[in-house]
Amino acid sequence: MSKKIYERPIIRPLNTGMMNKFGTRTEYLPVTHLDGVSVKSLIKQYGSPLFVFSERQMRENIRNAKRTFETRYPKVQFAWSYKTNYLNAICNVFHQEGSWAEVVSRFEYDKALSNGVPGDKILFNGPDKTDDDLRLAIKNNSPIHIDHLDELYRLTEIATELNVKPRVAIRVNMDTGIYPMWDRFGFNYETGQAWDAINKILASGKLDLVGLHTHIGTYMLTPSAYGVAANKMADLALGIKKKFEATIQYIDMGGGFASQNTLKGSYLKGSDVVPAINEYAEVICTALLNAGFKNNELPTLYLETGRALIDNAGFLLGTVIANKRLSDGRKATILDFGVNILFTAFWYDHKISPAQEFGMHTEDTVLYGPLCMNIDVIRENISLPPLNAGDQVVVHHTGAYTITQSMQFISMRPAVVMIDETGKPHVIKKKETLKDLEMNEKMPEHLHQFKLT
Amino acid sequence: MKIRKNIAVSDTGFLFNPSTGDSYSVNPIGMDIVRLMKQNKELNEIKQAIMSEYVCDEATFEKDYYDFSMVLRNYKLLEDE
Numbered sequence: 001m002s003k004k005i006y007e008r009p010i011i012r013p014l015n016t017g018m019m020n021k022f023g024t025r026t027e028y029l030p031v032t033h034l035d036g037v038s039v040k041s042l043i044k045q046y047g048s049p050l051f052v053f054s055e056r057q058m059r060e061n062i063r064n065a066k067r068t069f070e071t072r073y074p075k076v077q078f079a080w081s082y083k084t085n086y087l088n089a090i091c092n093v094f095h096q097e098g099s100w101a102e103v104v105s106r107f108e109y110d111k112a113l114s115n116g117v118p119g120d121k122i123l124f125n126g127p128d129k130t131d132d133d134l135r136l137a138i139k140n141n142s143p144i145h146i147d148h149l150d151e152l153y154r155l156t157e158i159a160t161e162l163n164v165k166p167r168v169a170i171r172v173n174m175d176t177g178i179y180p181m182w183d184r185f186g187f188n189y190e191t192g193q194a195w196d197a198i199n200k201i202l203a204s205g206k207l208d209l210v211g212l213h214t215h216i217g218t219y220m221l222t223p224s225a226y227g228v229a230a231n232k233m234a235d236l237a238l239g240i241k242k243k244f245e246a247t248i249q250y251i252d253m254g255g256g257f258a259s260q261n262t263l264k265g266s267y268l269k270g271s272d273v274v275p276a277i278n279e280y281a282e283v284i285c286t287a288l289l290n291a292g293f294k295n296n297e298l299p300t301l302y303l304e305t306g307r308a309l310i311d312n313a314g315f316l317l318g319t320v321i322a323n324k325r326l327s328d329g330r331k332a333t334i335l336d337f338g339v340n341i342l343f344t345a346f347w348y349d350h351k352i353s354p355a356q357e358f359g360m361h362t363e364d365t366v367l368y369g370p371l372c373m374n375i376d377v378i379r380e381n382i383s384l385p386p387l388n389a390g391d392q393v394v395v396h397h398t399g400a401y402t403i404t405q406s407m408q409f410i411s412m413r414p415a416v417v418m419i420d421e422t423g424k425p426h427v428i429k430k431k432e433t434l435k436d437l438e439m440n441e442k443m444p445e446h447l448h449q450f451k452l453t
Numbered sequence: 454m455k456i457r458k459n460i461a462v463s464d465t466g467f468l469f470n471p472s473t474g475d476s477y478s479v480n481p482i483g484m485d486i487v488r489l490m491k492q493n494k495e496l497n498e499i500k501q502a503i504m505s506e507y508v509c510d511e512a513t514f515e516k517d518y519y520d521f522s523m524v525l526r527n528y529k530l531l532e533d534e
């Protein structure tokens with residue numbers, strides 16, 4: 001008689017009153033393959049932990065988003081929000097799909113240029129642009145999105161000096177009924193700041209006001225807020241038409257559409273509460289179409305969607321280092337990746353699946369990373385089948401802000417692989433080495449040597 | 454380590470503590486261990502029994518067994534010693 005497969009013994013209390021009506025079974029269904037490639041083989045070849053991106057999923061996301069907006073509005077332009085994930089291979093997938101670039105710093109700007117994005121298709125956002133940055137953007141004819149009055153004055157001076165008329169937009173912030181209100185970026189709508197800035201620009205005649213920009217927040221669960229925002233933006237554009245006979249070429253609604261991650265403390269799973277992209281599209285496009293623009297003066301709708309286009313295309317693979325029992329009786333599992341590469345664990349309850357087949361039984365577990373500090377918690381409480389040292393897990397929805405916000409701390413940052421549409425993996429970033437880490441360090445002469453006794 | 458005498462074990466993987474009214478779900482290996490404990494078997498006998506039925510090495514089983522006992526104690530399913 002052949003022996004049965006061993007599984008760690010587990011017992012878990014049944015709390016019928018507290019059962020989740022949606023069940024938790026899907027959370028621990030094993031995920032053994034990503035786009036047809038086995039998780040085990042990926043880890044074997046490229047190491048653990050490992051970030052994996054699905055090119056197929058990325059293309060599907062952007063195509064779906066474009067289709068959704070373009071079937072509702074005649075003029076739509078997406079710009080890839082570099083900060084969300086600026087690995088060049090990732091950016092280029094979006095550029096191949098027709099997306100421009102949206103950047104918020106000089107190095108992102110330079111990245112977009114060197115990826116081959118023409119200057120006039122790079123939207124330059126952010127509060128921190130130096131004179132040098134502004135001059136370069138002017139030279140390349142990039143739309144400069146002005147964040148504050150100091151920038152407006154500075155840009156006007158530079159334009160006067162160079163005797164050119166830079167293309168600009170102003171960033172507008174506003175009350176959309178959402179708390180907290182993002183009012184630290186741009187000019188406020190309700191207090192008339194935005195209208196004042198517009199008047200300054202048009203009265204001076206030194207800058208070419210081509211657009212209006214807003215970004216009302218991120219991970220926005222209420223599509224109607226975008227309807228309010230689009231109405232206010234349209235109101236400004238129509239006011240400009242009325243007072244100055246000037247036509248605004250584009251209205252940029254920024255990013256912020258939620259991805260299907262679950263916010264910490266949320267009873268419902270992200271996949272159950274996050275609006276589909278067509279719900280955002282519907283309110284934005286309806287507001288703009290009904291605002292009262294003449295047909296030939298309808299502004300182009302720009303979108304800087306980030307997380308909603310990439311989050312579900314990114315996975316973090318990792319390995320169980322050890323299991324522990326905490327003093328209060330809870331099970332703890334230590335994984336080989338920490339919050340230094342999964343910063344988003346601070347605000348999301350990331351979905352995590354085992355990468356191998358398991359039985360029916362699960363137990364409540366705390367998932368820790370390997371960093372020697374208390375904040376290194378990947379999941380405070382998750383129901384998983386018994387995992388043994390050496391078993392592997394797949395963390396879902398890790399495409400947005402993980403790579404760009406990751407830091408080297410105690411452990412090096414892992415390799416990043418992209419699986420192409422034919423199922424072939426490509427390394428798009430090598431695993432960090434000590435050499436990379438020390439590349440910019442310098443040792444003062446007197447510290448070169450020491451003797452220990 | 455002895456499991457409380459009044460603990461009831463079902464064939465379908467449930468365990469019931471009549472003194473508290475709490476019930477638990479237990480995986481098949483856990484069930485086997487609980488049944489062996491109810492027969493007052495000690496670690497060595499339990500280990501032999503499990504290893505003859507499952508693919509498992511000694512060290513792994515011992516580690517898991519102690520961990521499992523800790524959880525049982527935590528749920529107050531073991532006799533006080």
Ligand SMILES: Cc1ncc(COP(=O)(O)O)c(C=O)c1O
Binds near residue numbers: 084257307308400
């Ligand atoms: C100006 C601007 N545009 C776009 C984005 C992308 O946002 P999201 O990833 O929420 O779509 C951000 C993110 O903070 C932003 O600040």
